[in-house]
Amino acid sequence: MSTIALILAAGLGKRMQSSLPKVLHPILGDPALLWVLRALPAEVAAAVVVVHHGRSQVEAALAGWAGAGLLPCPVTTVDQGEPLGTGHAAQQAAAELDRLGCERVVILCGDVPLIRPGTVARLARSGAVLLAMDLEDPAGYGRVVQRADGTLEAVVEHKDASEAVRRIRRVNGGAYGLPWAGLKRALGGLSNGNAQGEYYLTDAVVEVAGRQPVAVELCEPAEMIGMNSRADQALLQAHARDRINAGWMERGVTFLDPTGTLVGPRAELAQDVLLASGVSLGGAVALGPGTQVGPGCVLTDCSVGAGVLIRPYCVLDRSQVGPGCQLGPFAHLREGTLLESGVHLGNFVETKKATLRSGAKANHLSYLGDAEVGERSNIGAGLITCNYDGFHKHRTSIGKDVFVGSDCQLIAPVSVGDGAIIGAGSTITADVPPGALALTRAPLVIKEGAAERLRQKQKARRH
Ligand code: UD1
Ligand code: MG
Numbered sequence: 482m483s484t485i486a487l488i489l490a491a492g493l494g495k496r497m498q499s500s501l502p503k504v505l506h507p508i509l510g511d512p513a514l515l516w517v518l519r520a521l522p523a524e525v526a527a528a529v530v531v532v533h534h535g536r537s538q539v540e541a542a543l544a545g546w547a548g549a550g551l552l553p554c555p556v557t558t559v560d561q562g563e564p565l566g567t568g569h570a571a572q573q574a575a576a577e578l579d580r581l582g583c584e585r586v587v588i589l590c591g592d593v594p595l596i597r598p599g600t601v602a603r604l605a606r607s608g609a610v611l612l613a614m615d616l617e618d619p620a621g622y623g624r625v626v627q628r629a630d631g632t633l634e635a636v637v638e639h640k641d642a643s644e645a646v647r648r649i650r651r652v653n654g655g656a657y658g659l660p661w662a663g664l665k666r667a668l669g670g671l672s673n674g675n676a677q678g679e680y681y682l683t684d685a686v687v688e689v690a691g692r693q694p695v696a697v698e699l700c701e702p703a704e705m706i707g708m709n710s711r712a713d714q715a716l717l718q719a720h721a722r723d724r725i726n727a728g729w730m731e732r733g734v735t736f737l738d739p740t741g742t743l744v745g746p747r748a749e750l751a752q753d754v755l756l757a758s759g760v761s762l763g764g765a766v767a768l769g770p771g772t773q774v775g776p777g778c779v780l781t782d783c784s785v786g787a788g789v790l791i792r793p794y795c796v797l798d799r800s801q802v803g804p805g806c807q808l809g810p811f812a813h814l815r816e817g818t819l820l821e822s823g824v825h826l827g828n829f830v831e832t833k834k835a836t837l838r839s840g841a842k843a844n845h846l847s848y849l850g851d852a853e854v855g856e857r858s859n860i861g862a863g864l865i866t867c868n869y870d871g872f873h874k875h876r877t878s879i880g881k882d883v884f885v886g887s888d889c890q891l892i893a894p895v896s897v898g899d900g901a902i903i904g905a906g907s908t909i910t911a912d913v914p915p916g917a918l919a920l921t922r923a924p925l926v927i928k929e930g931a932a933e934r935l936r937q938k939q940k941a942r943r944h
Contacts, residue, residue, distance in 0.1 A: 487529050487578065488514070489589070490532055494709065502535025504539060505542055508717050508718050509746060518552055523553070525553070527554050529556075529557055529558070531558075531570045531574050539558070540558055559573055559577050561574075570682070571588070571682050586658075586664060587605050592707050593654075609694065611656075612656040612700055613699055619639075620639060624636070624647065624649040624652060625651045626646070632696060632697065633687065636653050636687055656705070671685055703724075743763075768785045770787045772789040773789070775791055778793065781798050785802040786822070789802055794811050795810065796813050798814065800819070801820065806823060807826075812830050821856075824837045824841050839856050841859075846863045852877040856882070860879075864887075865891070867893055877894070877897075879897045880897060884902045886905030886920075889906065898915030901914070901915060
């Protein structure tokens with residue numbers, strides 16, 4: 482039985498006031514549509530996304546996610562053309578669903594990101610089902626009318642509903658699991674003779690319900706919040722944050738400020754991780770057991786080993802940090818940084834495409850770009866690897882057990898052999914052999930009493 486997901490995402494999203502299609506707006510770093518796709522259970526063989534407004538942007542995003550291995554199944558798109566309603570969207574996708582050998586269809590909205598995988602699995606497995614929720618304020622939604630046995634009798638859009646029907650608080654969530662043959666037949670007979678002049682998918686679902694029972698299943702209202710405005714986006718983000726943080730707390734993670742800490746949906750946190758206030762973890766961030774992240778740190782697509790101490794206000798991007806490292810405050814690890822175990826990077830140290838082997842230390846004010854630093858080597862304050870000559874990037878290689886004094890520049894390409902010592906204030910323009918001492922020194926000039934003579938001279942000049 483081939484189950485295919487149909488995801489409606491052709492709407493304009495006018496109220497977002499954005500040049501970005503609304504399904505690409507992020508919730509905790511991941512776009513809404515990616516949340517929906519990642520909620521698909523294993524039995525969904527493929528997904529069809531109905532697009533129109535912002536089509537090329539959505540298709541580019543889908544290709545990127547597929548390339549990064551983020552999608553649970555193959556995804557194709559169908560251009561709806563001018564969107565004429567949810568039923569029209571499904572009609573336009575019919576040929577593609579047939580091509581994929583669809584037998585069951587699970588219909589979701591691309592702008593409803595917090596639907597839980599367990600809920601989608603229920604839609605994928607049950608016979609015929611419409612997802613509903615009970616709302617205090619049901620205004621705007623389609624109302625669900627049930628038969629005595631609880632099965633679906635009708636869905637009446639708010640604009641088409643009588644006063645009596647508008648009092649119903651059970652509303653259509655807009656997600657369904659249905660046999661495709663039955664739905665396809667019903668889609669063929671849709672008309673747009675309603676208050677909005679649209680082809681309603683709900684009319685087709687009700688038509689199916691006339692031929693076979695369609696169950697009405699309830700879900701948590703938060704699962705069905707759609708993103709139509711920036712206010713909705715903020716609300717969704719708050720719900721997602723609370724859900725994710727509560728989940729990690731159950732698994733042994735300490736949050737010093739759970740409402741002020743943003744952990745993305747793809748983070749992996751081990752036991753006894755501690756996150757301080759204002760921490761933000763985006764993309765695929767993995768933190769090992771006992772790792773502590775101080776206030777205001779921002780980590781994106783990083784893996785961090787066990788027992789790492791990240792002091793306040795560090796920024797880590799596409800980097801790997803081994804166990805027992807100590808970073809910051811104010812360290813900046815840029816893409817391609819690899820720290821083996823027990824590395825220390827102190828305040829105002831920036832790294833890019835840099836490998837620091839076990840026990841290496843750079844504690845103050847340095848730039849290490851396109852560089853390798855060997856085991857136990859000590860980088861003094863203010864080292865700069867001069868990796869860019871204005872045209873090309875060049876590499877710096879520092880061996881193990883090297884001592885680099887403060888305020889040095891290494892003009893790449895250059896290498897420093899194992900065990901070498903570089904004197905403070907040196908500018909190194911040639912390779913330093915293992916065990917050598919290298920230093921550059923302009924001769925020091927001392928003139929006894931000259932300071933006072935200089936002051937007098939300046940004074941005389943002013944008068
Ligand atoms: C729909 C349901 C309503 C339900 C509500 C839940 C219908 C007729 N009504 O109403 O019963 O309570 O969702 O949120 O289905 N879309 C397209 N192409 C279109 C129109 C819409 O792809 O031509 C997409 C939108 O981008 C959106 C989704 O379908 O992702 C739902 O469309 P929307 O306009 O929000 O439907 P509602 O009128 O709110
Ligand atoms: Mg809507």
